[in-house]
Amino acid sequence: MTEITQSTPTSPSPLDEAAVRYVHDMAALIPTAATAWGIPGYDDKLQDFSPRFHEQVAARTRSMLDDVDTLEGDDITKAVMRDRLGIELELHERGENLRALNNIASPVQEIRDTLLQMPEAGRAERVAQVPQALAGYRESLELAASQGNVAARRQITKLQEQLAPLAHGDTLNGLGHEADVTKAKEAFAQLGEWLRTTLAPQAPEKDAVGRERYELFSHEFVGAKVDLDEAYEWGLSRLEEIIDQQQHCARELYGADVSVDEALKRLNGDERYTLHGVDALKNWMQTIADKAVEDLAGVHFTIPEQMRTIECCIDPAGTGGIFYTPPAEDFSRPGRMWWSVPPGETTFHTWQELTTVYHEGVPGHHLQCGVAACERDNLNLWRRIACWNSGHGEGWALYAEALMAELGYLDDPGFRMGLYDAQRLRAARVVLDIGVHLEKKNPEGGAWDFDYTRQFLRGHVAMSDANLDFELHRYLGWPGQAPSYALGQRLWQQLRADADTAGMSAPQFHEKALKQGSIPMDILRTAVLG
Structure with a gap:
């Protein structure tokens, strides 16, 4: 390193x-x-x-x-x-x-x-x-x-x-x-x-909030001024790229004649990628999270000693959401990742969940929040713990998922399909969120009404009906937040490419960028590249 x-x-x-x-x-x-x-x-x-x-x-x-x-x-x-x-x-x-x-x-x-x-x-x-x-x-x-x-x-x-x-x-x-x-x-x-x-x-x-309100929400969440019409078209193009990657992966998994949908069904029925019971899910994600810390620390990232512990928890709210809570300011409480399992859901598929552990844990939110929290000599308290920008934070977590594939942790085609599935969801959210709230024409030329919106989301994600229902209403009621993941990842990847051109290694780039805390992406570019 x-x-x-x-x-x-x-x-x-x-x-x-x-x-x-x-x-x-x-x-x-x-x-x-x-x-x-x-x-x-x-x-x-x-x-x-x-x-x-x-x-x-x-x-x-x-x-x-x-x-x-x-x-x-x-x-x-x-x-x-x-x-x-x-x-x-x-x-x-x-x-x-x-x-x-x-x-x-x-x-x-x-x-x-x-x-x-x-x-x-x-x-x-x-x-x-x-x-x-x-x-x-x-x-x-x-x-x-x-x-x-x-x-x-x-x-x-x-x-x-x-x-x-x-x-x-x-x-x-x-x-x-x-x-x-x-x-x-x-x-x-x-x-x-x-x-x-x-x-x-x-x-x-009407669910749509209109362009004026949406532009403010987008700036709030992405941390950059976004050309929303260009982002909508980029989301559609990105979906095509990901679907092509999924098709190649489906053939690698199950043969030349197997479609993406059929491959996803087979993965859900494959015991190699199946966990039974909430306790099994919790134990599995703790094992994965701990191993990521052990493998990456000192090799690809500097992971502060205080941040080498992460707790994996089941959220009793049962909403279907997955999230991370950072450590206490004095590290008396560790960082925690939470799975909010809907009532009655007892079967879980590791091919889908593996990238999420990396997203919430290391090198995702846990590393991101931990590096900033340890910068006491260089960042004031507000920048360390109170300033959070979704485009930076969630964009980094998506970047971290893709980075783990780059580092060889998703070479198994089932797990790689999970990455593509997660990336496809985030690209679909860009299209859906902007399409609904700006009342654009949908890809088939009609309106983004509720039935079409649900059909569009179902066509692009492999998740339970309970989780899909939660996610869909999240996008309708929290405009601008969901697209900040993929749009933030795009900005992170562009910034890394420019840092590479400037002669910065990947570890140097990661450390310098994360030490800034969670700041708007436009400002991060200045902080990293000058």
């Missing part, structure tokens, strides 16, 4: 010191963020998601943005803060925070997930504050509705479905004092009833 020269530690600038104060102020205002960041002292608190809460967060962000203009600091940090905090304020001023409601990333999921994933200490106190938090959330939704801003009816329906087990099931049992759990369940039930009787009748049927 090529030796990497470490950057010289510098004293914190006035801007760095202000950024540290900003993180701690945000932790006090947003206790769930403090828990996610691993900042102690707030696990027994829960924000109320009210209009007043959103204004308090925005006011502190405005103050921080003023500091960016007046305090001495490095140019990269200034550029990153202007971009990220500026977008946060623009979203606030447009009322996007007030109207937030979807099946994956809105206050109900934030409350549920923090209760299920947080340490036990403080959880009972946080459960007791759920009624107040949901009342504040409802107040924000009411204000947004009075301004004509209501989520699409389909998202409200999905949120009602997610509220049902919180209100009437066992999800919250044992998380707090019995009386507080009962009140929390009642609050979830009341919110569900209010959604059904009051908000849903005001909701539009």
Whole structure:
């Protein structure tokens, strides 16, 4: 492995010191963020998601943005803060925070997930504050509705479905004092009833958010200004390339006359690639994750000692999502990858899941977050733990999947088909997401209505109906986020090619880029290449 020269530690600038104060102020205002960041002292608190809460967060962000203009600091940090905090304020001023409601990333999921994933200490106190938090959330939704801003009816329906087990099931049992759990369940039930009787009748049927809103979301998630029409056409072209790769792989697996669909069916029935039971899934992914750390550390990547432990967990929410949570700021809590297995799903296919372990673990999110977290001498606290850009983060994780193929870890044609399947999903999301929300013509010349959208997604992915349903509604309700994976990967690959032309080895490029933290891709290019 090529030796990497470490950057010289510098004293914190006035801007760095202000950024540290900003993180701690945000932790006090947003206790769930403090828990996610691993900042102690707030696990027994829960924000109320009210209009007043959103204004308090925005006011502190405005103050921080003023500091960016007046305090001495490095140019990269200034550029990153202007971009990220500026977008946060623009979203606030447009009322996007007030109207937030979807099946994956809105206050109900934030409350549920923090209760299920947080340490036990403080959880009972946080459960007791759920009624107040949901009342504040409802107040924000009411204000947004009075301004004509209501989520699409389909998202409200999905949120009602997610509220049902919180209100009437066992999800919250044992998380707090019995009386507080009962009140929390009642609050979830009341919110569900209010959604059904009051908000849903005001909701539009249309899922599309339109070009103006979508352009802002795209910039938020990708971390670069994207030509959306070019990206749509690129997504279609990329799908053709991947399908051709799958066809070659299908023939390699099962013979010249076997189609891609037939090969996928055979893979799902192949015991070599099958796991039975959630425990078997958890044990398998832990083994794969640990081996990746062992194999890659000191050979292809510098992996800090604190980051050589990763925990593989099953998320009790059961939504069908897969995600990573970074370590605590002081590394007292390790990084964790979570599989949220839908109820009743007991069969898992390693040919599909292997690239996901690399995506969430090493060299994906776990390495990415760990390298930044260890840069205490060079990155301020905000850049280490609080600044997250999806195009950078998810783009890197997809880049990491492809990199493992490059390094020979997916030579088995079944696992290579899994990579192609994952890449095909991400390319399809570019087309679907942009097509739906910009109301473009679909590839067959018609409209991106719900039936066509579902048919299009089913035609490009090999996943269970439960997972597909979750993913489809995620794209409809969280515009711009899903395309940031493939578009971010594209930007990472372009940047690596340019770094190679500049004489930088792959290990040098990876280390220099990851040490910047999760920053917008346009700014990362400047940081890496100058």
